[in-house]
Structure formats: C-alpha cells, structure tokens
Amino acid sequence: MRAFTYERAASPRQAAQAAASTDHARFIAGGTNLLDLMKIEVETPTHLIDVNGLGLDTIEATEEGGLRIGALVRNTDLAADQRVRRDYAVLTRALVAGASGQLRNKATTGGNLLQRTRCPYFYDTNMPCNKRRPGAGCAALDGGASRQLAIIGASEHCIATHPSDMAVALRVLDARVETVDARGGGRSIPLADFHALPGDTPHIETVLEKGEFITAVTLPRPPGGKHFYHKVRDRASYAFALVSVAAVVQPDGSGRVALGGVAPKPWRDEQAEAALPRGAGAVVAKLLDGARPTPDNRFKVTLAERTLAAVLAEAKE
Amino acid sequence: MRFDQPADPNVADQGKVLGRPRTRIDGPLKTTGTAPYAYERHDVAPGQLVGYPVVSAIAKGRITAMDTRAAKNAPGVVAVVTTLDMERLPKAKMNVVYLFGGREIQHYHQAIAVVVAETFEQARAAAALVRTDYDEDRGASYDLAEQRQAHLDDEVEPASRVGDFERAFADAPVKLDATYSTPGQCHAQMEPHASIAEWKDGTLTLWTANQMVEWSRQALAKAFDLPPEKVRLDSPYIGGGFGVKLFLRADAILAAVAARETGRPVKVALPRPMIANNATHRGLTIQRIRIGTDRDGRITAIGHDNTTNTPPGGGGEEATIPTEHFYAGANRLLVHRPLEMHLPESNAMRAPGDTAGQMALEIAMDEMAERLEMDPVAFRVLNDTQVDPGKPERRFSERHFVECLRRGADEFGWSHRNRRPGDRRDGVWLIGHGMAGAYRGAPAQASGARVALRPDGRVRVDTDMTDIGTGSYTIIAQTAAEMLGVSVDAVEVGLGDSDSPVSAGSGGQWGAASATAGVYAACVALRERIAERLGADAATLELVDGQVCHGGETRPLAGLAGDRDLVAEDKIEFGDFRDKDYVLATFGAHFVEVSVHAYTGEIRVRRQLAVCDAGRILNPITARSQVIGGMTMGVGAALMEELKVDTRRGFFATHDLASYEVPVHADIPEQTVIFLEGEDPYSTPLKAKGVGELGICGVSAAVANAVYNATGVRVRDYPITLDKFLDQLPLPA
C-alpha cells in the first residue's frame, strides 16, 4: 500500500471539488473494495476523501412514488428496509446474496456500484492486464483461466465481469444514479447507461467524470409482480455469481430480466423481454445473441437459460 | 521403551480419563485470542522488525538483475536481502524446491527477497518497489493432461505388481477401465506461515508455526550451516497445517536471513495470495483405474496407473497408495508416474496419496458395483480382505471395515436410498445417495517426552510434539492423568519447543498415537521413580486421585520428593514387527445425501455420516473434530476446491481465498460420526491409531457417487462443478 493523505469531506459538492482538483484521489465509503485493492497496489491513490458522515445514509420516498437511496446507505440497511422488502424484493434478495453479513454492514450503495472486477489477473500485479495498465495485454484472454469471466459485452481487450449483485437488481428496477460534480451541477444517469463496456478502454468502467460523486440511487414506482434473484455459484454462499438472474414477473407472464455474472455490466435487453411468454430459451437466445464465450465459460450460456427457466417455473407456482 | 510386541493390558487401559470426552484444555486460550501464535509473539524478543517477502513473477528462468535502491530508500526500511546476495541455501531432503538463494527460478512466487522495515506497512510498501529482471524460460508445458499424453509410452517400473494383472483383467467377465482426474489442492490453512527469528550468541531461535519441530530444526541447521544444538525452534500453537507446515518454508528462511543481516529479531508471514504458489500443494493427478471381477463380483484384477506433477526430484501425489491394500484381488498392478513440471512444489497434504487416490478408486468401485448390479455396500463387503492382498502372510492387525459399512448403512438408512440414478425428486431438487469406503495407514514414529511430578502434586509434560488444532494438548494431558492418577486439570502440557524431548510430530496421522505412546513411556518411567522413592515395586503401585497407595498405605503425590520435582524422561520406539508381520491401518465408511437443482445443477450436501474404525479413540470429542474437519475438507475437494493452473504461464491462478473456494458454513449439513469400539494392541501401548487423515479419505467419492445417483451423470473430473454435467442433465418437463 502506498502512503496517502486523507481528508473528511464536508459536503457532497466539496467532496467532488476535492476529487476533481487532486490527482490520484479516491472517495472512500465502506472501503471494503478499495482498501483490499490498495493493499496489493492495484489501486494506488495518493489521497483519500472520506465521504462517510455526509448524511447520505437515508432512504426517502420520492414524489413520483419511488425511493431515493442515499449513496452511503449500507447494503445491510438497504436490504432490510421495509419498503424495499415489500415493493422491490428483487433488490433485497440480490443484496443478501452478496458478500457476507460483515461486509454488507460496511458496503455502501455507491461503493457497490463501483466495485471492481474479480478477474484473477486483475488481482495479480505480475500479470498483464489492460484494465490495470492500458495497453499491457490481457492475461485472461491470452490463455489464462477465464471460467468466471464475461461471455458477452466484452472485447478483445478485456473480458472481465462486473461482479455486483445489487446492480443487477437495480437494472431490472430501472434505477438511476444521481451525482454532483465539482461545479455544483449534477445529473441523473439511468443505470443502463452508467457502466461502460470495455471496448479498447477497459480501464474506463463508468460514465462518471473526474470528481463526479454519487449522492443517491433512485428507484421509480414499484413495478409490482413477483420478484426473483437466483444466484448460481460453486458454493452455497460467499462467492461471486457464475450467473445470476434478476427478474420481475407479472401475472400475465410479461416481465423484466437482467443477468449478472456474464458481462461487464448488468445485462438486460428490453426487447428480449418480449419473448418471456415463449419461455427462457427464447429470451436468452436474444439476450445472449452475439455471445463470445471462451472454452472455460461456454457453460454460462446454458446456465443462464436454465436459471431463467427455473425462475419462470417458480413464477408459475 | 521399545514396543516390540503387541501391548498387554496395562495401566492406560483403566479408561478413567483416556477414551473419555474432554473438551480441549487449550480451548479457552484460543477462544479468547490469548494463545500465542507465532506472528504475535511480541514478548519473546524485543526490538522486532518486520520482513515482507518479494516473490518471483515468473515460473521458470533466471534473475538477471534486481534493483533495490528505491526499496532501500523507502521510509522505515532497515535492509533488503535478496536471493542474489547469497548462494543457494542448502535444503533438507524433505524439501523438493530450494527456498532461497541464487539466480534460478524454479516456480512462480518463489521467494527472491525480503524487505525489512520498522513496521509492516513500511515493509509492504517498500517491497513493491523492488524491480527484478528475468531471463524467462518459455516453452515448458504446465498442462498435466498434455504431459501425460506425451509420456504415455514411457517405460515405468511398476510401484507394485502381484500376479498377472493383464491376463486376469483381459479374462474378467465384468470390468471397468476409467480415467479420473483430481486438481491441485491448497491446504488453505487458517494461519499463514509465520516466523520470528533471532540470532543471539551464535544461536538461531525461531518462533514459528511448524508441525515437525525436529525436522525443521535440522533443516534450519543445514540451511545456515550450524550445529543443530545452535538452533532452537518454538512452535506451541499452530493455526492449521495439513502438511503445509511439515517442512521448513520461506517464512522461516526469510526471517532468519533478515535477522542475521540486521542484527535484530525479524518476523515474516507469507501473505495469503503468496501461499498457494510459494508453499506446497496437493499435486494434480490423472488416474486410470481398471477393475475386473468374476460374475459374482469378486475382484480378480485391479490396476491403478497414476500420473502427477512434481518439480524435479519430488514424488508428486502418490494416488496408487490405497489400492495396494484396500481390497482383495489376486492380480494387481500399481504404476506411479511423477512427471517433472515447473509448477510449485507438490508435497504432502492431509492423507497424501490416499485422499486423491480414493477420490478416484471409490468412484471406480461405485461404477463397478453398478455394472455388477450390486449394492455398492455389498460389493465392498464381498471384497474385504483380512490379509495384505499382495503378501497374504501379513495380516491386518485389526480391520473392521465390514462393520463400518454395515453399521453406516443401518444408521444412514441406506436401504431407503434412491436406487435408480436421476429418479428421486423433492420439488426442483434431485435427491441422490452415495457411499464410499475409507482407508488410511496407521504408522507410528519414535516419540519422546519428559514428565515431572511437582512438589504440589501437579504434573508437567514436555515434548516437542505439536498441536496443529488437533487436540494434542488434551490427549497428552489425558494420558499423563490416566497414568499418574491425577485429574486432567492437574496436568500442564508444554509442546513445540525443540529444547524438549524429540517427538513424532504431527504428520501422516501418526501424531496422536505416537506422542501419547511417548508420554506413556515417560510416565512408566516416572512411576518407577515414584516406586523407588517409596521402596515399592512399580508393578503394584496404585496411583489414584492424586494419591499413591502401596502396601496398604496411602499418601499424596504432593511433596513426594520434598520441594523438588521428580522427573523422568523416556521415548517409545517401535519395533519392526508392526510392519513386518502386520498391516496397520484405519478404516471407515461414508454415506452422503445430496440434492442437485434440476435446472441449474447447484449441488447441496444434505447429510453426511461417517463410521470409523481406528483402534482406541483417546478422546471422542477431539477425534470427532478431526473427522468432521476431514468430512468438510472432503466436500470442498468434491465440489469446489481447485488450484486452477494457468497452463500458459505455469502457476496457480486461484491463489487467494476468494478464488480458491473452500466450504462455508452453508455448505456443510448435519454431520454424524460414529466410532466403532475397539483397540489395536499391535499399534501402541495405548492401542490407539490416528483419525486425522482417515477423516478425509473417501469423503469426496461418496459425494461424487451421490451426485451421480441424483443426476444420472457420472463426472470423473474433480471438482464436480455444474459446468461438467449441466448439458447432460435433462430439463424438468
């Protein structure tokens, strides 16, 4: 870990200003991802801006009938919120399928969205990785172990997945990300547009600009229907998804579906959802059209279809 | 004391303390965080510095240059010692790869420097500043399957040949020829390798976490060209070992070179992500098993051909071991092919040979039973043997494998099992049942101890035996309590100090049996000292409740030698009758129920049952802990654990605990362990054998067989992850 300086932000805007005006600065929220990466020098910030204590830890009703979730709301608190459990159950289910109780107590809504990939080569600084060092090459694609990695949305420069469970649920809920920037402006970014595909710049992972700070995540009115989050992994708990399915299914069989564990971002295609009444095969065929798996992770195509089939069968019960 | 013939009835048979359930005497220290583990021994030597390892970024080649200037100038740094500063340090024969010194790189994450600073954070930060240039040897193959193909026609002297296997196999009316593979596995022990080293007055002291104190004292003496008496090791608490702490490792060497360089004590731990590649692992295997039987299911031919990885000079994972003695059959052929590859060092991990071997053999037995349309329990019962199948004049000292099978089948409700693979459903879950046999040898090693009767009547036992979380402290205290007629609370046990008598150490499941036998020997000697004091005959001496009775008189043990300790030291040595005339082993049967999600292939173990036959169980609580630990590790090996080889670069890519998955609580169901009552007088004076390794043997195959029974898809390649069978699993209608 490199030496760094530290400050406590006074306000969201001041946090954004500090981050915009300092080179190699990072916000620190729960620290559960950032500190691990700093210890192995995958992240080497020279300045940390602590954004805890800015009062962004509440969940409020919005005028539109949805919820505004403060960026510093802990994953545990978000999962346990009565309104979330009742009206956005897919989110609760996704959250509790992630990490462990201790980690969820620290992990925040904003930090969770920005957690970095779990590609094993990203974690091993001896290995070439375009995400860590643009232009260095990609060990995973160059004959490496890629069972966990992406089958779609990736590029020849990087096949890392975005590992968040929460984000997959937020994607089916049509969530938006609210930010402030150093000038005091702000925007509301649909989650669909929030994460960037790697292309030839895999080190750029979101559309956030320098210094831009997440203040909240907003949810529109509850979608109704039955909510599912089925996360498949090699052990029963405490592992990242091989494939996960977040779904909201309406009584008439229509609904929404997003996949986790398959792509550099939560993977959803509103057009594929039109095929829901025809079953999982039809949906996944469209959703994963153009998938380019490696021999190690080809099974994810079958697994995605079968996991969705399990969800749809359960929805019928 | 020599153990030259089967044990007679003796004082240890009383069963007042030994054989009784007793929670660990070191338990409170551990649960309160006050047991002094190596890395936290700040009190033992003042002025400690912290060393942080630097490890190789390539698997094979040579270092051409190292630039340590930036590291040396970093805040807090006291010294940087690199592998180029010295010739290769001599290694003990137990180690396969060299630990430090010289330019040559033998494997990924080999230690190449240690950066020493005032604090951990300073050392770690500076370690990242060391720049190393390599001349990398490319083109080596790191793919065991590919290497096996290339070497398939190599002439290999069989490890063992009995009768005419080829002929008998060709003639067998029912047969199986199947190939199985097991991946590299990581010990994934809780406590990382850690050592504090200090040089003082020509003596090197190492506070460390090591299973085999004397081996490692000798190894350290050799590495630094010191007389062994100038080396002291202290290893009282060990947070798990499983074999990875049997031998000296880089933490000890780096701490010692750094302490020598700086003239101050230095502590070094291996960071978690370095352990998988820097330390040892269970080697990969590809195993071809052939079994032929007559029409009734009697094995006539059994062949086991194993290929495994090893660095030059090592033996790899000797997976043929169980096949030598486990089942009957007149014609047998075992072939072991360690292929030299430049992966990290494969070496002993919990039940080396037997674990990987039974992962394959016990699936093969299941497949064979199926071909014969026999109950797999009955098939094993039929092929039980009471003699060494290769040398029938040697018989098993005690072998109750059939009883394990029958008792297990009964308790588990095996008769209610699912009989047709893929046939039983519980909602979306397919239910399967599987079983396997378990076999592990019961070796013993010479072991010494010193026992002192204190003036206050308390007893102190010292031996360099180790407790790697197994319960050694407790069973040793129980042994002394039984032998000297005192309560366990009156016994103090000191372990892991090389100043104490040399013991068997913890390895090969010999620790419990051998070390308690050593304590027995010392206690017999102490009883003689007590008898001498009283002018009595040791044979008639009665020691009960802290009192000694002889000639109708009773007096307290306290004060027997005035205000001095009464001390005796002895060791147990085992005669060769144990191995010459008998086969000593432990046996078990595992029964498992799993459910497999019919859509996704997710596997959940629902219940596990083990029946064990391991001679006298010295303490049912600590023994059970060993077995459930083995059962848990066996589930990990069956379903998730894999050191995934990067075959292009030659290292294990899954080298942290996020990517190398071991079972979590949610993976482990109800576990039942039954120990058969029994004693093995051929084993030790206490008639005990080990259970620590038996516990893992056969477990993974039982899980694998249950998965097959649930799904109807046979997976012969561990770990059994859903990607290996999902496309063959029919989707529910």
Ligand SMILES: Cc1cc2nc3c(=O)[nH]c(=O)nc-3n(C[C@H](O)[C@H](O)[C@H](O)COP(=O)(O)OP(=O)(O)OC[C@H]3O[C@@H](n4cnc5c(N)ncnc54)[C@H](O)[C@@H]3O)c2cc1C
């Ligand atoms: C062992 C382990 C297992 C895990 N398992 C899972 C799992 O199964 N599923 C899963 O989804 N996740 C899992 N996680 C990841 C976990 O969810 C994330 O680490 C956590 O959500 C990150 O939140 P944080 O607040 O701690 O982020 P931090 O570590 O504080 O920050 C992460 C990043 O976000 C930035 N950041 C934080 N807040 C803001 C903000 N408001 N605006 C702009 N930038 C910000 C930081 O600068 C940093 O770059 C696991 C983590 C660990 C360590």
Ligand code: SF4
């Ligand atoms: S897949 Fe992406 S994160 Fe992984 S090594 Fe390649 S570039 Fe790096």
